[in-house]
Amino acid sequence: MNPHGGPAKCRTPSILDQSPTFIQPLTSITERLRLESFFARLQPLEIELGAGDGSFLVRYAQMCSERNFLAVERLLGRLRKLDRKGRRASLANLALLRIEAAYFIEYLLPPHCAQALHIYFPDPWPKKKHRKHRLINARFPEVARQALAPMGIVYLRTDDADYFAQMQEVFAAAEKDFKPVETPAELAAVVTDFEREFNAQGIPTRRAAYRLK
Numbered sequence: 001m002n003p004h005g006g007p008a009k010c011r012t013p014s015i016l017d018q019s020p021t022f023i024q025p026l027t028s029i030t031e032r033l034r035l036e037s038f039f040a041r042l043q044p045l046e047i048e049l050g051a052g053d054g055s056f057l058v059r060y061a062q063m064c065s066e067r068n069f070l071a072v073e074r075l076l077g078r079l080r081k082l083d084r085k086g087r088r089a090s091l092a093n094l095a096l097l098r099i100e101a102a103y104f105i106e107y108l109l110p111p112h113c114a115q116a117l118h119i120y121f122p123d124p125w126p127k128k129k130h131r132k133h134r135l136i137n138a139r140f141p142e143v144a145r146q147a148l149a150p151m152g153i154v155y156l157r158t159d160d161a162d163y164f165a166q167m168q169e170v171f172a173a174a175e176k177d178f179k180p181v182e183t184p185a186e187l188a189a190v191v192t193d194f195e196r197e198f199n200a201q202g203i204p205t206r207r208a209a210y211r212l213k
């Protein structure tokens, strides 16, 4: 019987019920993470900050099985959707972490461990008084420099003209460490969930990438 008195309904067990989750437990919020424990194989690591529902990362991780991918997202509901997509795709190179991205990259990520940082459609915080909350700010290039392996790349996309100008400004000010590069066409072709919606409304993607010198 179910709680309302009717006959209990049996849900057909799904293959996903048995496969382990990609969502990683956070064992400490003060010590740097042992990322090797997240993945079956040691491979070059790429990280998406603010991964949302994760269509981009799941597709890209399928295309690049010789790399590991870590999604960082603060909303559990979005992380769970991403988890289901990753399990349906039977990925072996994906890990998910629920944590605030700016704190994660500065305090929990081991230094110089990421080949790439993907930051797509980060919250634009359009009101002037809220701009201090933007992830890509004057400090970000230095934080990214610490996170990236030699020749590592930051990939950026946004729909927001003002935020895009700020992204370009802060990396121009860090020209000692970073130089602008093209986003490879095969990467640009993998769209994110927000990007698909914006593009369908006629709002174009603004894209930039910066490589460590």
Ligand SMILES: C[S@@+](CC[C@H](N)C(=O)[O-])C[C@H]1O[C@@H](n2cnc3c(N)ncnc32)[C@H](O)[C@@H]1O
Pocket (backbone or CB within 6 Å): 049, 050, 051, 052, 053, 054, 072, 073, 074, 075, 078, 099, 100, 101, 102, 119, 120, 121, 122, 123, 192, 193, 194, 195
């Ligand atoms: C506009 S959505 C974009 C999601 C995805 N990148 C895409 O393009 O479809 C921004 C995402 O970043 C997450 N987010 C925003 N600020 C964050 C933060 N400080 N730390 C972690 N995640 C954050 C939000 O929860 C949301 O899922």
